[in-house]
Amino acid sequence: MLVRELVDKAEMLKHLSVLNELYPNLTEEEYARELDEMLPHRYGQIAVFDGEVCVAISGFWIGNKLWIGKYLELDNIVVLSEYRSQGIGKMLFDFLERKAIENDCKMLSLDSYTSNFKAHKFFYNEGYVPKGFHFVKILDNEAIK
Numbered sequence: 612m613l614v615r616e617l618v619d620k621a622e623m624l625k626h627l628s629v630l631n632e633l634y635p636n637l638t639e640e641e642y643a644r645e646l647d648e649m650l651p652h653r654y655g656q657i658a659v660f661d662g663e664v665c666v667a668i669s670g671f672w673i674g675n676k677l678w679i680g681k682y683l684e685l686d687n688i689v690v691l692s693e694y695r696s697q698g699i700g701k702m703l704f705d706f707l708e709r710k711a712i713e714n715d716c717k718m719l720s721l722d723s724y725t726s727n728f729k730a731h732k733f734f735y736n737e738g739y740v741p742k743g744f745h746f747v748k749i750l751d752n753e754a755i756k
Contacts, residue, residue: 683711685721
């Protein structure tokens, strides 16, 4: 298994099928539009490959917050169901932690649905703890994928 950064939009689009595990209705056209919006704002992706097959993806953002400074946020962590519980999530997290350190980030963060208990256990085991609440107000329910 090999973890590497996906270098551009074209490479990210090639692996839409992995994101479809989390978002089954996400089309290539929608994904391309979203990437056009995100890429100029310090968004990137890493992926795990089993040979030539992409088996996991995590997006990430590098940003700044007044209370901590530079941080890296993990976004949409997806491991294909047949590859789960094989250490691939840890590979993603370890790679992104090294990337955060290389970029002088002071914190890693992620959001998780409150009902995603299996993932919460993994996050705790990786050293993540809840720091607060992430409140949202949905303005367009149709936009939820």
